[in-house]
Amino acid sequence: MPSTFVVRRVMKPALFLLCLLPLASLVWRAFGIAGTDLGANPVEKIQDTLGQWGLRMLLITLAITPLRDWFSAAWLIQLRRMLGVYAFCYVLLHFLTWLILDQDLYWAGILPDIARRPFITIGFLALLLLIPLAVTSTNGMMRRLGRRWKTLHRLIYLIVLLGIWHYYWQVKADVREPLFYLAIALVLLGWRVWKVRRRFLPSHRSSDRPELREEA
Amino acid sequence: MLIRQPRPGDSAKIQPSEITAESVYLNRRRLLQAALAAGVAGLGGAWSQPSSANVVPLQYKRNEKYSLSDKPNKYEDITNYNNFYEFGIEKSDPAANSGGFKPSPWSVTVSGECENKGKFTLEDVLKGLPLEERVYRLRCVEAWSMVIPWIGVPLADVLKRYKPTSKAKFVAFKTVMRPAEMPGQHYDVLEWPYAEGLRIDEAMNPLALLVVGLYGKSLPNQNGAPLRLITPWKYGFKGLKSIVEIKFVERQPPTAWNISAPHEYGFYANVNPNVDHPRWSQARERRIGGGLFESRVPTLMFNGYEQEVASLYQGMDLKKNF
Numbered sequence: 001m002p003s004t005f006v007v008r009r010v011m012k013p014a015l016f017l018l019c020l021l022p023l024a025s026l027v028w029r030a031f032g033i034a035g036t037d038l039g040a041n042p043v044e045k046i047q048d049t050l051g052q053w054g055l056r057m058l059l060i061t062l063a064i065t066p067l068r069d070w071f072s073a074a075w076l077i078q079l080r081r082m083l084g085v086y087a088f089c090y091v092l093l094h095f096l097t098w099l100i101l102d103q104d105l106y107w108a109g110i111l112p113d114i115a116r117r118p119f120i121t122i123g124f125l126a127l128l129l130l131i132p133l134a135v136t137s138t139n140g141m142m143r144r145l146g147r148r149w150k151t152l153h154r155l156i157y158l159i160v161l162l163g164i165w166h167y168y169w170q171v172k173a174d175v176r177e178p179l180f181y182l183a184i185a186l187v188l189l190g191w192r193v194w195k196v197r198r199r200f201l202p203s204h205r206s207s208d209r210p211e212l213r214e215e216a
Numbered sequence: 217m218l219i220r221q222p223r224p225g226d227s228a229k230i231q232p233s234e235i236t237a238e239s240v241y242l243n244r245r246r247l248l249q250a251a252l253a254a255g256v257a258g259l260g261g262a263w264s265q266p267s268s269a270n271v272v273p274l275q276y277k278r279n280e281k282y283s284l285s286d287k288p289n290k291y292e293d294i295t296n297y298n299n300f301y302e303f304g305i306e307k308s309d310p311a312a313n314s315g316g317f318k319p320s321p322w323s324v325t326v327s328g329e330c331e332n333k334g335k336f337t338l339e340d341v342l343k344g345l346p347l348e349e350r351v352y353r354l355r356c357v358e359a360w361s362m363v364i365p366w367i368g369v370p371l372a373d374v375l376k377r378y379k380p381t382s383k384a385k386f387v388a389f390k391t392v393m394r395p396a397e398m399p400g401q402h403y404d405v406l407e408w409p410y411a412e413g414l415r416i417d418e419a420m421n422p423l424a425l426l427v428v429g430l431y432g433k434s435l436p437n438q439n440g441a442p443l444r445l446i447t448p449w450k451y452g453f454k455g456l457k458s459i460v461e462i463k464f465v466e467r468q469p470p471t472a473w474n475i476s477a478p479h480e481y482g483f484y485a486n487v488n489p490n491v492d493h494p495r496w497s498q499a500r501e502r503r504i505g506g507g508l509f510e511s512r513v514p515t516l517m518f519n520g521y522e523q524e525v526a527s528l529y530q531g532m533d534l535k536k537n538f
Contacts, residue, residue: 030508039296040292041297041504101509102512103512106511113497172358173406173477174305
């Protein structure tokens, strides 16, 4: 197990840069010295890339607790907040790209789209639900909310499913990729259900252990 | 003094002098590509042959009457941003995966309600018909559009050769089925081979074009070599590619996207800003080539070709017949 120093001073900064890569690559390809190098439809490219990374980050965040248990790697939890906040940022940027670059703030089109087009409604709902999670991701908020923090952050289960649904509904014909994401989500969520069920069986009660929280 | 009259589908008035000659930017590109290739070769990497490499120049005359005055999109965009699911579902897949496709020799089977049935070589299909260039707007059902200088012959001129009978109420087309050369056909994202169709009067409309080239050269594989359909007043998916079958039929034929999602893609698929796709609006479109901060523009009824085709649909409920 890596020391707290290694996690804080090496792993976290490294993860920060790693998670920044997709965004940095987009910015570079949009405004680099070679001019815009994002194909024929740069707006669509940016929007799709940001949305995909939002979903991937959500799934990676959701994978941290199972990975910790499977590999007895308690330190992994210390990386979870950064992953979650990154997921929120990518989803938010995905939304802002749609709003500003794709729809050019054309409200007469945007508002009906959010209200009437189910795949947009679902995506928008997922973003709204992410906001309280992002806001309460600070140490102060975690302390203040106490046990309710964990309950609140279980919203991610719903958010991930909404995100995949949004993606599934958006594709024209080839649903292989959204179904791949769904399979991963179902494994990660299914494992949680299995764990909770086990906890309620009397014979396993003794194996129950306190949740490890991200340290201050 | 020559005064340009507005033409079908026109939206912007751009003087020919404002258009960058293709040779100019191709030269620029060649320089860049040569520089890149040199760099890549230095790294020992194999520079993959773009599938548009074996196109040949064509002899043609421009049809001014049916050409937009809009500036055409870049050749690079037209040949690298394609929906051709036979080569994969990403826009970049057709250019990347169509290198092994063999568009020559080619023949087309003509059958059904007509007098001259048979299997005809591509040369026979086109024989004696002068190639013309037409600059059309292509409006994709995904709400983007491009301006493309196609080269082809009027579909009507070809169809008349086979003498359709009075029973020929529709024309059905099919794309070639070659999973070995078209990797996308290994996946059932659509029903293969890709099928499309037109009502006979739509097919005989002078705007309907059988296309063999673009930008003065034969079609690259990713754009539907060697023979494809373009019906500029309809969404792009009606314009099937790599055609091997033309069949005159009495009943409305099944069509690929309609089979896949009947509530989303109709048989007619006319461009119509007032009839939305169930999942997105068709009121505005993104013009490809506009860059990052270019706004969408309003979509025109029948993609701007209302004068030419509106009479085909008189009395029809276009919301029902989408």
